[in-house]
Amino acid sequence: MSKVLWKPGTMVYPAPAVMVSCGTMETPNIITIAWTGTVCTSPAMTYISVRKERYSYDFIKDSGKFVINLTTKSLVKATDFCGVKSGRDFDKFTHCGLTKTKGTLTDVPMIAESPVNIECEVTQIVELGSHDMFLAKVLGITIEDSYLDETGKFRLDKAGLIAYAHGTYYDLGDPLGTFGYSIMKKKTQKKRNQAKKQNREKT
Template sequence: MGKITWKPGTMVYPVPAAMVSCGTLESPNIITIAWTGTICSTPPMTYVSVRKERYSYDLIKEGQCFVINLTTKALVHATDFCGVKSGKDIDKFKTTGLTPTASAKVSAPSILESPVNIECVVKEIKELGSHDMFLAEVVSVTIDDQYLDKTGKLRLDLAEMICYSHGAYYSLGSLLGTFGYSVAKKNKSKRPSKKRRPKK
């Protein structure tokens, strides 16, 4: 087995395929973003990287907020559509049949059909090159309660989440392990009890 060296490029895959909503409830827009992720736990912070020429760039910059809406198998068509069409030309909510809904803490709308809506307030804009990075603090998270089990645990596996990898969308596969399983102590099986000798 050999290795081939390529020129530097964006090869960290798979990545999220998120629909980011911005603008206002009265004039909403959606942009599909793959360049997003967690950058800090306390305070909870995330980012989206957007090209300056994209219609959503100015909406996010002016509104200083956005919502990251996680995507599912049922939303994959809309996810792709919102990534290749411009909000300058069409109303993406009306065209896709998605529903804009008021967010809890920000003026940007959330997507009702998404299982998780992550509301973000922009803290800094970093000019990087082809994209500018909007560093943001997460100020609210809304969960669709149909994905909560009886104990209140979030079961996103039931939502059939999707990801993006090198130009294609994929559904997530089967469970391979849970966090920390590689170092978890195995339950020691109980030793069989010694049989008592019958009394003579």
């Protein structure tokens, strides 16, 4: 097996492709972000990295609030559009046929069609170079209750989430394993597989 050395670049893929909403219900905007993720569990914290010249930058900097909206197969066209077009020219909610709902804990609009809306409050802005990183604490998460099963478990795997890799959007594929499965006892694994099979037969 041979390998080729490339110059430094952003090659940590796949990455999430999320739509970040910002502004207010009267002056809303959406920016598509791939540079985002979890940075801390307790307290729950996340980040987004945004170029200074982007229209959403000042919305987020001035208000100190934003919402991360997870994206799905049905939202992929809107996700792409909100990443390549500027909100300076038109209302992206209206253009993409998206429904804005007022945040539960902030005045920032959420995207109703997203299965998960994560309301965030900026705690620090770190200047990095091409992008500034908005480090933020998670204020609360709103989920679509249709993805709750009869046990109350959130079946996010049913939402049709998408990911982004090297310029292309992808549908998430079949599960390969669950956290800790590599050290799970065979008897436990067998019971879990049987439960999964029963759940599939019900749906």
